[in-house]
């Protein structure tokens with residue numbers, strides 16, 4: 001397995017080291033190549049993502065990313081120039097974010113009930129395309145625009161992927177989240193696409209919710225959700241709500257998939273670089289290890305994925321609730337569990 | 341007080357009746373004029389909001405709205421043609437949504453702590469402008485766009501209003517919520533405006549959060565917020581999260597303000613028309629009564645507003661937690677408390 005590793009900034013290298021530790025335990029054939037990208041490289045060289053690096057990345061089976069970002073870099077530079085550029089260049093149209101309340105994990109909700117949802121967020125369209133601009137900047141007549149672009153091609157492939165995932169799950173339920181009553185143009189395309197594709201999946205029951213209503217139900221009744229499909233920006237928001245109610249982004253894994261298999265998919269914990277705790281060895285690597293499980297699953301290594309997932313589930317169910325985390329201890333335990 | 345009343349659909353008329361009951365108790369000079377608008381009128385006559393009605397509305401001191409909407413109407417018709425049109429025609433650029441956890445109210449959070457925030461949502465710009473379109477509809481090459489429009493004029497006035505509210509509160513803290521790392525054009529305008537206006541309010545401390553991070557903190561640490569300022573769409577989402585953690589939209593009030601005073605402001609509960617429980621007399625009118633308190637406050641009737649607010653606070657602190665609601669009982673109690 002040729003694996004490109006982008007450890008990145010802040011706690012990125014620390015959590016990625018543990019992710020690789022666990023990965024090597026279940027997949028000894030992994031051959032990691034490390035790429036130095038992120039805030040530090042940009043500070044040093046002014047480079048974000050050289051085209052040659054993009055080409056090299058394409059030669060791998062998958063990418064593991066730690067975290068990118070540093071407060072010293074103005075907002076947008078690393079996001080648009082590196083993180084989002086990777087998603088767009090590698091056509092990561094599926095942004096996959098499972099949210100499950102593991103046994104032993106404390107939810108901020110008083111009565112969470114069982115939560116096990118799979119959010120399928122679109123990854124290459126919507127308000128993320130970077131289409132927009134500024135007129136008369138810094139004057140009282142400034143106008144700033146952002147354009148959300150949505151195509152039948154782009155919406156159909158993510159909706160179809162979501163149905164495929166839904167039909168393979170016990171509950172076979174899919175919820176579209178959008179804001180069709182206000183964003184009528186984009187909303188119409190999304191609704192019609194879900195309706196059309198649903199004809200091919202008669203076993204899947206379909207629901208629709210406006211993003212504002214869904215944001216409430218994620219808190220008052222998260223157990224109702226199975227698979228969710230939504231646009232890039234709504235997905236950014238609701239997956240963080242889903243992460244919050246299932247124990248926080250310290251446990252949230254994600255996959256940026258090119259479902260066609262043309263480009264390598266990229267797996268990353270949802271949390272950021274957390275510069276405040278970087279270098280102290282106290283970052284929780286669990287989200288990275290769960291991202292490794294998603295990576296293995298995506299590569300068809302189902303048994304290896306199951307081992308990693310089961311190791312995390314067991315470890316979480318036996319962790320002391322408020323105990324401090326030592327990054328390497330968690331990695332050691334998870335590696336031993338996954339390998340044993 | 342010349343009050344235009346749009347009771348609307350579903351439970352709208354039921355909750356508005358109780359809101360007026362309470363209002364009459366504290367403000368006997370209220371002269372309500374009822375306007376028949378909403379799904380039923382549209383079904384009957386095809387009319388949404390005749391220009392003559394808009395003109396008449398302008399002749400009032402304020403507007404009280406119940407709820408608009410019915411499942412029989414396709415998404416967008418009533419929202420764009422009536423609700424949003426009212427906001428745009430009457431220049432309701434401030435969408436004011438307080439979120440406070442009243443004593444006696446159960447939060448879905450295990451450990452909510454005290455919550456008392458004031459969300460100031462922009463009301464006439466952003467992705468709500470209806471700017472966008474569809475190309476090659478119903479073909480595999482369909483493209484649908486939505487344009488978020490943001491102007492210095494529009495952003496500055498809502499940011500300034502938010503600072504004015506913040507400086508008048510004990511904590512004097514303001515949080516801007518946006519997504520500046522992705523929506524760099526609009527985000528830049530919002531950030532720069534907050535920075536500029538903050539110079540006039542040195543007592544106010546300012547924080548910034550991305551909308552995804554904020555959506556988590558609303559759940560894990562809602563007590564940190566005081567005043568929030570945000571764009572139209574982010575505001576739609578985060579105010580519903582704020583409502584959820586403070587007991588649900590059954591208690592959430594809102595004001596759509598033209599802060600310049602040129603047009604009458606409009607007050608409405610955040611909940612919808614709830615057709616499933618309409619006509620049964622079991623809708624909770626509390627959000628409407630709290631909207632009446634906002635209305636009185638906006639008209640400078642501070643003492644009357646306090647009476648209504650105190651009545652709700654007292655009633656909530658003594659309500660039996662799971663007791664069924666009878667709409668008229670709640671209205672009777674609140675009217676007696678506010679008047680007594």
Ligand SMILES: CC(C)[C@H](C(=O)O)[C@@H](O)C(=O)O
Pocket residue numbers: 079083084236270521522552
């Ligand atoms: C860092 C940012 C560009 C990114 C996003 O908005 O997609 C992050 O919030 C995420 O969810 O992966």
Ligand SMILES: CC(C)[C@H](C(=O)O)[C@@H](O)C(=O)O
Pocket residue numbers: 181182212419423424576610
């Ligand atoms: C009904 C809809 C148009 C409206 C909005 O999105 O603003 C509602 O959700 C609200 O928050 O008042």
